[in-house]
Amino acid sequence: xxxxxxxxxxxxxxxxxxxxxxxxxxxxxxxxxxxxxxxxxxxxxxxxxxxxxxxxxxxxxxxxxxxxxxxxxxxxxxxxxxxxxxxxxxxxxxxxxxxxxxxxxxxxxxxxxxxxxxxxxxxxxxxxxxxxxxxxxxxxxxxxxxxxxxxxxxxxxxxxxxxxxxxxxxxxxxxxxxxxxxxxxxxxxxxxxxxxxxxxxxxxxxxxxxxxxxxxxxxxxxxxxxxxxxxxxxxxxxxxxxxxxxxxxxxxxxxxxxxxxxxxxxxxxxxxxxxxxxxxxxxxxxxxxxxxxxxxxxxxxxxxxxxxxxxxxxxxxxxxxxxxxxxxxxxxxxxxxxxxxxxxxxxxxxxxxxxxxxxxxxxxxxxxxxxxxxxxxxxxxxxxxxxxxxxxxxxxxxxxxxxxxxxxxxxxxxxxxxxxxxxxxxxxxxxxxxxxxxxxxxxxxxxxxxxxxxxxxxxxxxxxxxxxxxxxxxxxxxxxxxxxxxxxxxxxxxxxxxxxxxxxxxxxxxxxxxxxxxxxxxxxxxxxxxxxxxxxxxxxxxxxxxxxxxxxxxxxxxxxxxxxxxxxxxxxxxxxxxxxxxxxxxxxxxxxxxxxxxxxxxxxxxxxxxxxxxxxxxxxxxxxxxxxxxxxxxxxxxxxxxxxxxxxxxxxxxxxxxxxxxxxxxxxxxxxxxxxxxxxxxxxxxxxxxxxxxxxxxxxxxxxxxxxxxxxxxxxxxxxxxx
Amino acid sequence: xxxxxxxxxxxxxxxxxxxxxxxxxxxxxxxxxxxxxxxxxxxxxxxxxxxxxxxxxx
Numbered sequence: 001x002x003x004x005x006x007x008x009x010x011x012x013x014x015x016x017x018x019x020x021x022x023x024x025x026x027x028x029x030x031x032x033x034x035x036x037x038x039x040x041x042x043x044x045x046x047x048x049x050x051x052x053x054x055x056x057x058x059x060x061x062x063x064x065x066x067x068x069x070x071x072x073x074x075x076x077x078x079x080x081x082x083x084x085x086x087x088x089x090x091x092x093x094x095x096x097x098x099x100x101x102x103x104x105x106x107x108x109x110x111x112x113x114x115x116x117x118x119x120x121x122x123x124x125x126x127x128x129x130x131x132x133x134x135x136x137x138x139x140x141x142x143x144x145x146x147x148x149x150x151x152x153x154x155x156x157x158x159x160x161x162x163x164x165x166x167x168x169x170x171x172x173x174x175x176x177x178x179x180x181x182x183x184x185x186x187x188x189x190x191x192x193x194x195x196x197x198x199x200x201x202x203x204x205x206x207x208x209x210x211x212x213x214x215x216x217x218x219x220x221x222x223x224x225x226x227x228x229x230x231x232x233x234x235x236x237x238x239x240x241x242x243x244x245x246x247x248x249x250x251x252x253x254x255x256x257x258x259x260x261x262x263x264x265x266x267x268x269x270x271x272x273x274x275x276x277x278x279x280x281x282x283x284x285x286x287x288x289x290x291x292x293x294x295x296x297x298x299x300x301x302x303x304x305x306x307x308x309x310x311x312x313x314x315x316x317x318x319x320x321x322x323x324x325x326x327x328x329x330x331x332x333x334x335x336x337x338x339x340x341x342x343x344x345x346x347x348x349x350x351x352x353x354x355x356x357x358x359x360x361x362x363x364x365x366x367x368x369x370x371x372x373x374x375x376x377x378x379x380x381x382x383x384x385x386x387x388x389x390x391x392x393x394x395x396x397x398x399x400x401x402x403x404x405x406x407x408x409x410x411x412x413x414x415x416x417x418x419x420x421x422x423x424x425x426x427x428x429x430x431x432x433x434x435x436x437x438x439x440x441x442x443x444x445x446x447x448x449x450x451x452x453x454x455x456x457x458x459x460x461x462x463x464x465x466x467x468x469x470x471x472x473x474x475x476x477x478x479x480x481x482x483x484x485x486x487x488x489x490x491x492x493x494x495x496x497x498x499x500x501x502x503x504x505x506x507x508x509x510x511x512x513x514x515x516x517x518x519x520x521x522x523x524x525x526x527x528x529x530x531x532x533x534x535x536x537x538x539x540x541x542x543x544x545x546x547x548x549x550x551x552x553x554x555x556x557x558x559x560x561x562x563x564x565x566x567x568x569x570x571x572x573x574x575x576x577x578x579x580x581x582x583x584x585x586x587x588x589x590x591x592x593x594x595x596x597x598x599x600x601x602x603x604x605x606x607x608x609x610x611x612x613x614x615x616x617x618x619x620x621x622x623x624x625x626x627x628x629x630x631x632x633x634x635x636x637x638x639x640x641x642x643x644x645x646x647x648x649x650x651x652x653x654x655x656x657x658x659x660x661x662x663x664x665x666x667x668x669x670x671x672x673x674x675x676x677x678x679x680x681x682x683x684x685x686x687x688x689x690x691x692x693x694x695x696x697x698x699x700x701x702x703x704x705x706x707x708x709x710x711x712x713x714x715x716x717x718x719x720x721x722x723x
Numbered sequence: 724x725x726x727x728x729x730x731x732x733x734x735x736x737x738x739x740x741x742x743x744x745x746x747x748x749x750x751x752x753x754x755x756x757x758x759x760x761x762x763x764x765x766x767x768x769x770x771x772x773x774x775x776x777x778x779x780x781x
Contacts, residue, residue: 073733073736075732075733102762104738104762262735263740267741270740270743296757302749394757394766397766401770407768431733501766501768502733502737502766503766504763
């Protein structure tokens with residue numbers, strides 16, 4: 001055993017936090033671990049895995065924050081992950097966080113955790129709410145009834161954390177000796193449980209991590225995952241016996257009790273909870289309408305609900321895009337300054353070009369959008385933490401249902417306006433697989449922040465007077481496309497009804513600043529990480545492709561000689577300074593264009609040009625779109641390079657002029673459209689694959705690329721007739 | 724209750740068990756409804772609500 005500097009033995013153990021999503025579990029996790037936490041993913045699935053460490057008294061405590069769940073069925077990935085963790089990893093102490101304002105509902109999970117027979121501490125969080133609703137609470141009796149100590153905490157005021165840890169240690173040291181309890185399900189069901197338990201004994205080696213009673217109950221609840229697991233570990237003979245016994249049991253219960261076993265089991269659990277609460281808690285008489293209900297009377301009012309929702313969305317986008325402009329511009333200026341400074345320090349050559357044109361141009365171009373992304377995620381975190389997001393899903397359900405989606409689909413779609421990566425990840429709130437996949441596939445059309453620079457550039461060049469409206473029209477087309485594609489996917493690949501809408505409306509709460517900031521940061525970090533990894537690598541690759549092979553002296557004309565001649569004429573005062581300058585610039589531009597055309601990028605651009613020609617795109621636009629695979633932010637910076645704008649010169653007017661000269665409004669608009677429709681970026685595809693599998697990812701690539709191509713083809717070919 | 728076993732489990736865990744009282748808070752014409760069950764506010768789409776049989780008590 002490790003020993004600290006005072007010669008005390010340090011004991012190390014793990015506690016796992018389990019509880020419903022609204023129980024304040026995350027707040028308690030943050031309180032205990034402070035900043036010493038690590039966010040990762042569970043292997044195979046992208047359910048977040050948060051761990052932290054805390055040294056407390058003579059103990060080092062590892063804390064695992066399990067995903068928030070209401071039950072331990074196999075209903076969602078979160079539930080599966082939570083229960084698999086408890087069963088396989090066997091944390092020394094399980095801490096069950098319970099929302100005190102909603103005891104009956106939250107203790108339902110507790111009854112299921114009890115059956116996993118892991119040492120447990122029950123935490124009544126938000127205990128300040130108890131005082132409002134409860135006259136007297138007998139904690140000792142409650143602890144006795146549940147067979148696990150009950151502790152009171154107030155997470156958002158950081159109260160009771162030491163009590164919690166002390167109790168966890170007591171349980172770990174086996175100094176807490178309350179007897180374990182069993183929830184009884186009535187004679188009929190208990191008989192069948194015993195029969196199943198006995199049969200499972202035959203496989204006790206292969207099933208040693210399980211509690212047989214729990215397995216048997218899950219079998220009677222017809223839990224598909226448990227059945228699948230047993231099938232995998234057992235031989236055919238055993239499995240057949242098991243199935244025969246199980247069917248007999250199910251039929252027997254149905255015949256005798258005239259109800260489904262899972263219904264009876266749920267009844268018994270709620271019965272257990274009601275009994276315990278009645279004995280240990282004296283409730284206040286309370287008939288007044290709660291504040292939450294009053295707020296709901298307005299916010300989900302039949303008439304006012306939708307307009308208020310639209311207003312909130314409108315405010316959000318105004319703040320994000322108008323207010324967000326300032327910090328984005330400051331960062332842009334700062335970045336230019338930094339590039340200037342760097343270009344003075346570093347000598348001319350490849351390294352300088354790589355740093356300034358390649359890395360700062362590529363990665364910096366994306367990082368400067370971070371403030372907008374942060375603002376959007378702050379809004380979304382406030383909406384989520386306050387409880388409004390559930391209402392918004394409720395309001396949207398009628399509309400979403402019409403297009404074959406679930407009310408909750410709206411949440412990932414909304415996040416998609418910021419960055420598609422967290423949007424894909426938040427698709428997990430949809431339990432039904434078809435709902436989830438359709439939502440992910442159409443999320444592409446929710447124009448992400450990365451595409452905005454493209455719109456801003458082309459709208460400013462070709463529609464200077466209506467640029468706002470033109471950009472808005474692109475967003476609108478994206479939404480219309482999403483609706484159309486959702487309908488199409490529902491009718492073809494993902495047949496069937498959307499899952500019936502059932503969603504809890506948690507009481508409204510004032511979000512804590514810390515909570516909002518943590519939520520915001522977790523999502524923003526994904527965006528920044530993308531810039532630091534995938535985009536950095538691709539920016540360097542891009543730069544290599546644009547720089548090599550170097551042209552050397554393979555120019556079509558001898559520009560160096562021309563420059564020399566010009567210089568001589570200027571020196572001998574045959575031409576004016578203005579004329580000299582403009583001629584030099586012309587030659588330098590010609591050289592830059594030839595340089596790029598000679599590079600690998602130029603060759604690729606010309607090679608793929610025929611594919612894009614029918615859409616009206618020349619090799620430069622084609623190449624930029626290809627570069628956009630790395631991230632749509634790269635499209636504009638690539639175009640910048642192609643029009644030979646070096647970062648050290650401030651030539652943005654020049655850049656816009658060359659674009660205006662090369663293309664027309666139709667091509668400009670069509671290019672915006674094309675950029676809207678094809679998949680957001682390679683990083684997003686990687687997330688897509690993790691969330692939905694390789695097959696769906698390939699479908700996403702083919703589907704969005706062909707859609708983008710076809711739509712742009714139609715727009716260009718028809719548009720051409722009118723111009 | 725009728726419906727698939729997944730859907731049933733979800734409703735059960737929310738506290739929709741036979742014999743339980745629920746209080747309807749809001750009805751939106753033919754649209755979704757909000758109810759109280761076990762002290763918990765739950766929104767049900769029409770499709771979901773249609774799968775739950777209730778009898779009226781005052």
